[in-house]
Amino acid sequence: MNHLKLAGRMDGSRTVIRVGELRIGQDLTIIAGPCSVESEEQTLTIARAVKRAGAGLLRGGAFKPRTSPYSFQGLGLEGLKILAKARTETGLPVITEVLDTRDVGWVSEYVDILQVGARNMQNFSLLKEIGKVGKPVMLKRGMFATYAEWLNCAEYILDAGNPDVILCERGIRTFEPWTRNTLDLSAVPAMKELSHLPVFVDPTHGTGRVELIQPMAMAAVAVGADGLMVEVHHDPEHAMSDGPQALLPEQFDSLMADVNRLKDALNGTIHENDVHAGKEIALEGSEKGRVREYAW
Amino acid sequence: MNLEGVRKQIDRIDLEVLALLNRRMELALTSRKFKNEVLDEEREKAVLQAAAAYANGQITPEFSRSLLSIVMAESRKLQEAGRPLLGFQGEHGANSEAAALRFQSGMASIPMESFAEVFDGVEAGVLDYGIVPVENSLGGMVSQVNKLMATRNVHVVGEVLLPVHHFLLALPETDYRDIRVVVSHPQALAQCRGFLTRHKLEGRPFYDTAGAAEMLFRERPGGTAVIAGESCAKLYHLEVIKEKVEDHPDNVTRFLVLSGNAAAKPGDKCSIVFSTAHKAGALFGILEAFAKEGINLTRIESVPMGSRPGNYVFFLDFLGNDRDNAVQKVLKDVREKTSRFRFLGCYKRGAVL
Known part of the structure; x- marks a missing residue:
């Protein structure tokens, strides 16, 4: 980890990214939405539901990295337009994955945060291209990536000139087939120790099992994650991708209620805790230091 | 070559045929301005004869004749409906046309190649109205239009402020x-x-x-x-x-609606154009007249007239109705103080919607 000049900078300040009203890295931020943008109606229905439940950002894939070339590949440009519409209607900023270097500029015209998926974590030309864009980036951890490899990928984006990288743990591949991946929650405190970047957790891909999402979401918040990314679908049976692992809107409501209770409890009981107090002091420093705001 | 490809070509040709027919209808409406009556039997006979004579390939004389009969029946219908004609510079879909639709619905908008043609049409009475852009909030004045406005014999009867998005x-x-x-x-x-x-x-x-x-x-x-x-x-x-790829979200173009006659309805804004003698205080004296009567000026623009270097005309817009006593008093005063003066019109002020 000696070469992480930017990602590993530890001068006591943490990176806080402002997107609209959100302060990512400071306030717990919940990203929710469908795996894929399938239609305007589907996306707007889900966007309204997650907004009501209290999500801060809408997710939705317009370009899908599918295991099989015959699976639904996403709506592309049409999907971006639908996301923009959902953003206008609900007021939620949007995040979407970008797969192709040729799309980076176009996608950043439409969305607030770009996402690099797990499969593209080490797509270095994509990382360099994304580093040139003036929009925050969520970098998902590759399913076989070590912490050092992951942070080196963040370093690529930071080095190319984009200071606003969010890390996202989404599970790694182990010998356990019952879960889709093994959600490595150690990554959260570990990344907090090794880097100043915000760390999110994606319990949807991390477990691939609906019944595990809520408990793992709680666990992620408990270990100090800056946010969660959760897939929600109002009609999972007919979803064009990853339906079986999507929460129904009512399940997401219940997750949000639990997460909020946990957050309050943590704020109440651990507020005096040294770690937490230390974080707040550091944040004050970073507010004065490097906080970038994204108009949208 | 496959069915899909062939059909795509057919679809495109249909669109072109319809666009051409639309152009033909616009010309038919224009021709009405030169005729005493809608139906001109001699002309229709000549058109049908020519249609039959030029039929070739898969087009039989009978088909050609019946097609044009339908087209001409539709032309007559449009001519009888007698919607007002409005000329604008550009092709259909131009900002000027969008502005015209905001001024008044139900008009037949006719594309023209140049601003001069729009003025020509209005002056000659072939067009009931014309619409031209005079200034843009980012780009400033449209000098070509302002020069025409200074020299042509047209009335300003309306104003439209159109937010422009690219x-x-x-x-x-x-x-x-x-x-x-x-x-x-x-x-x-x-x-x-x-x-x-x-x-x-x-x-x-x-x-x-x-x-x-x-x-x-x-x-x-x-x-x-x-x-x-x-x-x-x-x-x-x-x-x-x-959508909206412009660098600045606030971009408004101001259009004026032209006519051969003054506006029928009372307005709340007026435009004048004038020249002054080259002597100290000439322009000041005119502005002073407005100030004394407490009339608010909304625009003043000097336009070089090209005839001689240093030769300018001034455009002035102000709030008020030309039948107001104060306005009449000032205008009389201004008339006397200027070497050239023309009242362009009194019209209803436009608002950005």
């Missing part, structure tokens, strides 16, 4: 990733400079934004997009790649 449009078969060239009016390209630079796109100037959209539809060059108004997407069967 859309990036491409052919449905064009992958947005392949777009390298963007064609549009130089003004529109300049207003989207930041967007073009961000995406490393080459801007190519064209005489009109809607004209660029029409060219794209007709010539179908690869890797090319246009910047034009939203309505051009539907008119020219183009796909919106990105």
Whole structure:
């Protein structure tokens, strides 16, 4: 980890990214939405539901990295337009994955945060291209990536000139087939120790099992994650991708209620805790230091 | 060659045929202004004869004749309906046309090649109305129009303030990733400079934004997009790649509506144009007259008249009705103090919607 000049900078300040009203890295931020943008109606229905439940950002894939070339590949440009519409209607900023270097500029015209998926974590030309864009980036951890490899990928984006990288743990591949991946929650405190970047957790891909999402979401918040990314679908049976692992809107409501209770409890009981107090002091420093705001 | 490909070509030809028929209807409406009556039997007979004579290939004389009979029946119907004709510079879908629709609905908007043609049509009475852009909040005055306004014998009867938004449009078969060239009016390209630079796109100037959209539809060059108004997407069967690609969201063009006659309804804003003698305080004296009566000026513009260097006319807009005593008093005063004076019109003030 000696070469992480930017990602590993530890001068006591943490990176806080402002997107609209959100302060990512400071306030717990919940990203929710469908795996894929399938239609305007589907996306707007889900966007309204997650907004009501209290999500801060809408997710939705317009370009899908599918295991099989015959699976639904996403709506592309049409999907971006639908996301923009959902953003206008609900007021939620949007995040979407970008797969192709040729799309980076176009996608950043439409969305607030770009996402690099797990499969593209080490797509270095994509990382360099994304580093040139003036929009925050969520970098998902590759399913076989070590912490050092992951942070080196963040370093690529930071080095190319984009200071606003969010890390996202989404599970790694182990010998356990019952879960889709093994959600490595150690990554959260570990990344907090090794880097100043915000760390999110994606319990949807991390477990691939609906019944595990809520408990793992709680666990992620408990270990100090800056946010969660959760897939929600109002009609999972007919979803064009990853339906079986999507929460129904009512399940997401219940997750949000639990997460909020946990957050309050943590704020109440651990507020005096040294770690937490230390974080707040550091944040004050970073507010004065490097906080970038994204108009949208 | 396959069925799908052939049908695509057929669809495109249908669109072109309809666009041409629309043009024919517009000309038919224009011709009405020169005729005493709608029906001209001699003319119709000649058209049908020519249609039969020129029929060739798969088009039989009978088909050609019956097709044109239907077309002419429709022309007559439109002529009888007698909607007012409004001329605008550019192709259908131009901002001027969008502004005209805001002024009054139910008019037949007729595209013209140049601003001069719009003024010609209004002066000659062939057009009931004309609409021209006088100034843009980012680009400033449209000098060509202002020069014509100073010299032509037309009345200003309305004002429209149109928020301008630019859309990036491409052919449905064009992958947005392949777009390298963007064609549009130089003004529109300049207003989207930041967007073009961000995406490393080459801007190519064209005489009109809607004209660029029409060219794209007709010539179908690869890797090319246009910047034009939203309505051009539907008119020219183009796909919106990105809406509102302008660098500054607040961009308003001010249009004036022209007519051969003064406005029938009372207005609340007036426009005048004048020249003054080259002597100290001449312009000041005129502005002073307005100040004394407490009349609010909304625009003052000097336009070089080209006849001689240093020769200017001044355009002045102010709030008020030309039948107000204060306004009449000032205008009388101004008339006496100027070497050249023309009252352009009193009209209802436009609002940005």
